[in-house]
Amino acid sequence: MPHFLETSAPDFDARLTALLGMKREDSPEVDDTVAAIIADVRARGDAAVLELTAKFDRLELTPQTLAFSEAEIDAACAQVPEAERAALELAATRIRAYHERQRPEDAHWTDDTGASLGWRWSAVSAAGLYVPGGLASYPSSVLMNAIPAQVAGVERLVICAPMPDGVVNPLVLLAARLSGVDTIYRIGGAQAIAAMAYGTETIAPVDKITGPGNAFVAAAKRRVFGKVGIDMIAGPSEILVIGDGTGDAEWIALDLLSQAEHDESAQSILITTSQAEADAVCAAVDRQLEVLERRAIAGASWRDNGIVIVARDLAQAAALSDRFAPEHLELCVEDPEALLEDITHAGAVFLGHWTPEAIGDYIGGPNHVLPTARSARFSSGLNVLDFMKRTTLAHMTPAALAAIGPAAEILAQSESLQAHGLSVRARLDALNDKT
Amino acid sequence: MPHFLETSAPDFDARLTALLGMKREDSPEVDDTVAAIIADVRARGDAAVLELTAKFDRLELTPQTLAFSEAEIDAACAQVPEAERAALELAATRIRAYHERQRPEDAHWTDDTGASLGWRWSAVSAAGLYVPGGLASYPSSVLMNAIPAQVAGVERLVICAPMPDGVVNPLVLLAARLSGVDTIYRIGGAQAIAAMAYGTETIAPVDKITGPGNAFVAAAKRRVFGKVGIDMIAGPSEILVIGDGTGDAEWIALDLLSQAEHDESAQSILITTSQAEADAVCAAVDRQLEVLERRAIAGASWRDNGIVIVARDLAQAAALSDRFAPEHLELCVEDPEALLEDITHAGAVFLGHWTPEAIGDYIGGPNHVLPTARSARFSSGLNVLDFMKRTTLAHMTPAALAAIGPAAEILAQSESLQAHGLSVRARLDALNDKT
Structure with missing residues (x-):
């Protein structure tokens, strides 16, 4: 029986508040374990990733087999029945069409002082997508993570997906291929997040990590946040x-x-x-x-x-x-x-x-x-802006600086930041000398 | 003497890589201290915040004096010299004009199946801005944090600014008033972040916390991330x-x-x-x-x-x-x-x-x-989107569902999510019964 609430009941608010505060998930205290795994991957690179994968996923890999080869991906894609391939392709097409509308616009304008202002959007260079494990790994999640990155213009797109006991879901590999993923590593857990954030001999580091995962993955994402961008803690x-x-x-x-x-x-x-x-x-x-x-x-x-x-x-x-x-x-x-x-x-x-x-x-x-x-x-659902960043632009003319520079100087003085003020003053003095 | 690098030198790349990896900041291990402070504020609310403020900022407050009164803000604003007021007002006007151009647009369209798709942007309801401490607190940072929130349409905007020994910077209060801040609390550190994230008897919780701070503030923001949104770890x-x-x-x-x-x-x-x-x-x-x-x-x-x-x-x-x-x-x-x-x-x-x-x-x-x-x-500099979130919208017609529903059913089956497939199938069957 679910929880039944009557809005007219005298204890309704109290019961609702209790339900809103209810913690539905057991969050095991994995933070120390995760910190140790990240430190190990940073210190020993591939060797740590390979050992941890053997231990947790019962999968023996080498630096050469960390990633699927093109031939392996080809072979897996060929196994996918036609109906499933068509469904996945229709999904990819529709998801791409929706996200293409999310591409942001640059802006440039001149204000009343003659200053040019604006901003420019650009994609992160490399993104890493985490796809949770094994047979239960969802091809739809591959599309949903990879397509916004692809639409944003991310140059290098990698997936980490654990393959416990080496079991592979061919649909995941097909989804990766349909959405422009460059490399698929058969690793998971905190070690995969650490490898993507800090890099190893074989795995080049990325700038942004997205995708859901278990408590270990979530704790690792929280720890590497700042070194790389992350989407959210799911x-x-x-x-x-x-x-x-x-x-x-x-x-x-x-x-x-x-x-x-x-x-x-x-x-x-x-x-x-x-x-x-x-x-x-x-x-x-x-x-x-x-x-x-x-x-x-x-x-x-x-x-x-x-x-x-x-x-x-x-x-x-x-x-x-x-x-x-x-x-x-x-x-x-x-x-x-x-x-x-x-x-x-x-x-x-x-x-x-x-x-x-x-x-x-x-x-x-x-x-x-x-x-x-x-x-x-x-916060928002994953979208194209998660894989882009905005650089602001300002270009002062001498006249624009003459108009607003004195106010900047006053504020710099009020914050006791002398060099800030002097950097404006030196230019204003040069202008005054000219006139 | 700074580090001089010659790009033609044989060791240039090695030296550059070393400099890029250089850690410029001592990050003291404050995480345990911060975890204890957050737990204390969650457990004891105002009492914990008041005790920690007395201890760290040498400032004795009561629930009644946690926030500045309107009269106190009036009095502080009246102390600001005219030149500084004018400079701050010009800054606020220019920052607002720039950020108003960042307001995002909603989108609605109909695709080739007849389905209505789109998204809608909305502001977070409440935001908390952290302003680092004492006389060195920067009025310019108040404008830079508060104005994007105000432009986004945030309903309730609060500041936490520690006032060690009770020393107040009147320009900070004026900047807060110029940028639509509702309440200014004279508290700081991890206790301020915890109070804004979880609320106390006196301080209502917010949905998003922005602004720079010391190692304690940064560690606290990392810990409350997920419970609330944060901007970045500065x-x-x-x-x-x-x-x-x-x-x-x-x-x-x-x-x-x-x-x-x-x-x-x-x-x-x-x-x-x-x-x-x-x-x-x-x-x-x-x-x-x-x-x-x-x-x-x-x-x-x-x-x-x-x-x-x-x-x-x-x-x-x-x-x-x-x-x-x-x-x-x-x-x-x-x-x-x-x-x-x-x-x-x-x-x-x-x-x-x-x-x-x-x-x-x-x-x-x-x-x-x-x-x-x-x-x-x-990542990007602070901007209006940091205080907004996007809700995606989809409205299928019977014809649209007939067109794309079968593919969804196939993908649900491939992921062994039976109810997902049945929820589509039940509707498709109803359509078939009609025709």
Whole structure:
């Protein structure tokens, strides 16, 4: 049974606050282990990476076999059945079309003093994508991480993907090829993050690391942040569905379960203005849970983390949703565009009855790497700008400096930064000498 | 004497690589201390913040005096001399005008399947700006942090600024007022970061924390990252000047010193194609160092971290500059726009002889909170997008789902995520039933 909340109940606020603060994930204290792994990779390079891969993934590699060869990738791609290849290609095409619209524009203008101002965007030179492990590694995540980097114009794109016991998912290699990845290393864990951040004899360091991972990967990303850029510290996934009684209870139940089946710590939330819909969806979830392949996982997620709230009206539902700031938000209502106006915090919004969240996971076009655990309050899903940076530009003319230089000098003096002031004053004096 | 490098010397690459890897800052191991402070603030709220402020800043506060009152701010602002007020107002106006051009645009379109796609930008609800301490606190940094947040549309903007021994810089309070800050707390250190991230009885939590700080502040920001957004982990400042022999050696020397005077660990680098210019600038630096108020600091920075490189030509100079990926880059050359084409990695570029870096620190318009320690390879200076997030949107029609849903179903099956596939299949079946 999920958590049921009645908004009119006297303890509603207290219960909601408790649920919002609930920690869904066991975060084992891995920080010391990770620090040691990073230090080891920095000190011993390839040798450390190879030893750790043998130990954790039971995979014996050499510097020569750290990366897949082109022939190996060719062979794997050839194994992919035609239907899956076509689906992956359609997904890549749609994801690329969406992200191409995110390319930012440079700007240049002249202000009223005659100064030229502006900025210029450029791509990071090299990016590393982490793809979590083994057979459960997701080709869709490869597309979602690599395509924005490719669209941004990243020159060198590498993947680290652990292959426990050497098991390879051919679809992952095909997805990498479809999205312009240059090199795929069969390594994972904190050692892969360290290798990408600091480099080894074989692995050239990158400038930015993205992609989800387990607690070791997350702790390693936090530690190397600053040495390289990172995207975010990903937590377990969540979905919030807002209903108004006009939806199909089976469809909503499947949407909730498509989040719950990811992980026992995933969270599925239904906020509806209809008590009848709440009841019908819960009944449908229970029915589906009897037959779902991943029912153990999905059932545990729904029981421990699922939440059902019957709201007074859609305005209240939207306000409650903003408190959750959900990663995925479905507006399964009659007029989703109107409801969207009341929403401020969400990673991705799926509007209307015909937009199941799974469409966004694979093929809609928007990215599926999204801010979890209420971080949609302050961060965005992965996008082209994550692989670019903005350089600001300023070009003063003598007249522009004469106009604004004296104010800079005054502020420098007020901050007791004499050389700052003198660097402006020397130029102003030269101007005065000329006139 | 700074480090002199000859690009034609046989050991040039080795020396350059060593200098690039040089750690300029002592990073004391403060992580355990910071973890304890954060835990204390989470557990005891105001009481912990007040005790730590009494201990570290020798300042006795109460929950009532944690923040400045409006009357206190009024009184402080009234003390600011007219010339400084006018300079600060001009700076605020110019910084606002620059950043208003950074407001991003929403996007909506319909693709060839009839699906509506797009995204929407929104501001974070609350931001906290950290302003380092005491009399040396910089009013310009208040403007540079607060104005982008204000332009983004942040609803609640707070400052934490330690006031050791209760000493207040009136210009800081005036800068806060000019840039729409709601509340100024007289607290600092890791306790201020913890209070803004987790909240206390008196201090409401924020969603994003920006601003520079000492090792304790940096470690605290790294720890709360994920709970809130942060801007970056700031390191010591640096400037790189590229010259071609057409500049004034005195001006370049002052520009180099305006970085060196910040901090002994600051770094000033000259790369010039002219040996005569290298010599003249070094002589001018030595002359200025005899009279500069902050000569002890600036001299130590120049001696320990200063670098002078004579390059073969401007193309080589640009390539070397990219390896440093400097925070501030001055192009003191005859044709700076042409040279800019060869530059990829820099936080802010100042073009031509009449654009001293100090203009950018105060009044040019671009932000002075910039990526240090080679992080311009992957990150941007503070900007309006740091206070906004993008929500992606997708709205499928039945026809759009019919067109792309089958591919999503295939990919869901390939990832063994059955409910994902069923959530699409249930809708496709309903469509087929209708037709």
